Amino acid sequence: MRLQCLLVTQERELLELVRPALEHSGIDIEVRAEAGSATEICVRRHLDGFLIDCDDVPEGRELLKTVRSSGSNRMSTIFAVVNGSTSITAAMEEGANFVLGKPLSPERFAAYLEMARLSMEREHRRYFRFAVDLPVRVHMAEESVAEGRMMNISEGGLALRVALNASLQQIVRLQFDLPSLEPFPVEAKGEVVWGDTGGLVGIRFLYMGEDSRRHLQEWLSQLYAQMELHEERKEE
Numbered sequence: 001m002r003l004q005c006l007l008v009t010q011e012r013e014l015l016e017l018v019r020p021a022l023e024h025s026g027i028d029i030e031v032r033a034e035a036g037s038a039t040e041i042c043v044r045r046h047l048d049g050f051l052i053d054c055d056d057v058p059e060g061r062e063l064l065k066t067v068r069s070s071g072s073n074r075m076s077t078i079f080a081v082v083n084g085s086t087s088i089t090a091a092m093e094e095g096a097n098f099v100l101g102k103p104l105s106p107e108r109f110a111a112y113l114e115m116a117r118l119s120m121e122r123e124h125r126r127y128f129r130f131a132v133d134l135p136v137r138v139h140m141a142e143e144s145v146a147e148g149r150m151m152n153i154s155e156g157g158l159a160l161r162v163a164l165n166a167s168l169q170q171i172v173r174l175q176f177d178l179p180s181l182e183p184f185p186v187e188a189k190g191e192v193v194w195g196d197t198g199g200l201v202g203i204r205f206l207y208m209g210e211d212s213r214r215h216l217q218e219w220l221s222q223l224y225a226q227m228e229l230h231e232e233r234k235e236e
Contacts, residue, residue, distance in 0.1 A: 033057070038052075042070050076123055140168065189208070190204060
């Protein structure tokens, strides 16, 4: 699957410079011109990389800390582009993995991107959401239990659909079985991080026992291998 990177800039020149390098590396680019809309994306979902125009986008520098402190993107690769106001040291301290100055050199950016790609691929695989349809029991305080259907899952969390009248607490305990020749029950503690008006809820895993995590990782690895094999056959 292709990697995804969010570019936060108001400069067409910067977009036109980085787009060819990203596309050549198999990375899809999404563009936002304001830190506020970029923050909404960062809170809602995982991205493999961020390229932030720190000095020429209002509150761009603050966005570095926002990305790094978010639950889904704290390990994502961040490229900071600076233009004199933010020092290399300051950008690194606030979360950037790579810092590039303006005017940006295409050769330098391509070299940094090549170095960063391995960690971006690792994060992509860790957060890639597999579409599933599995029953989930959601335990809350006072012995309250809600039944839901899992819509997708990754190593970092899942999305599930619950009844519209179900009121989930911020912290919940989840139980579900992984489908295999020998179904394995998984238990996890999770945090509700978003929800919509249709009963779809996003939950980030906070804690999972060693056996549960190992079985989940093995199961997801099998799904990923099957998906890659399917894509390879489609390309033949």
